[in-house]
Amino acid sequence: MEQKDILEKFKNAIVDLDLEKALDSTKEALNNGVAPYEIMDTMRSASNLVGQKFESCEYFISELIIAGTIMKSASDLLKPHMSGDKTRYRGKVIIGSAPGDMHDIGKNLVVVSLMGAGFEVVDLGIDVPADKFVQAVKDETPNIIGISALTSTTMMRIGEVIEALKSSSIRDKIKVILGGAPLTDEFAKKVGADACAKDVINGIKICEEWLSE
DSSP, rough: EEEEEEEEHHHHHHHHOHHHHHHHHHHHHHTTTOOOOHHHHHHHHHHHHHHHHHTTTSSOOHHHHHHHHHHHHHHHGGGGOTTTTTTTOSSSEEEOOOTTTOOOHHHHHHHHHHHHHHHHEEOOSSOOOHHHHHHHHHHHHHHHEEEEEHHHHHHHHHOOOOOOOHHHTTTGGGGEEETTTOOOHHHHHHHHHEEEESSHHHHHHHHHHHHHH
């Protein structure tokens, strides 16, 4: 089978939510000499198609979670074959839950979806203190920081993170996007963030737009 046919099979497996076929296709592509970054590019195309199905209400959150899991598993297979100079990431995103917030289901979905869309992602986990966000920015030099919160209490602590970024003179070097059920565009503006994502697909589009500017 030609490389383009293997990649097409891989893409269709993701869109069809077929984990076994997606992983088999990943291995087949590697065994046939397909460069890992080409497989990542195909995963990005599949991610876009899954996003379109979500926006047209053909797919829902449950399907996004399945697709995200498939893309994460395929990425894990690719990582040992990827060297930094050949990996064509769109950009780097640091992501974590706000200080005090112990929720990670939504955040984890964003992580795997961003990876599928071609981003390098550094996941700081849950209940991330402001100084840990600051240190991660200094260590990783990301393009974007994503902060999630799922309660009205913890969302108020997002401001701590942004103020810490300002105090460290690094706020202007990055974009900050927020996500979580209680968050709004108005709140994002109030605390000094650049945007608030209404859902996973919207968040990925915002990140893609920032990096194309």
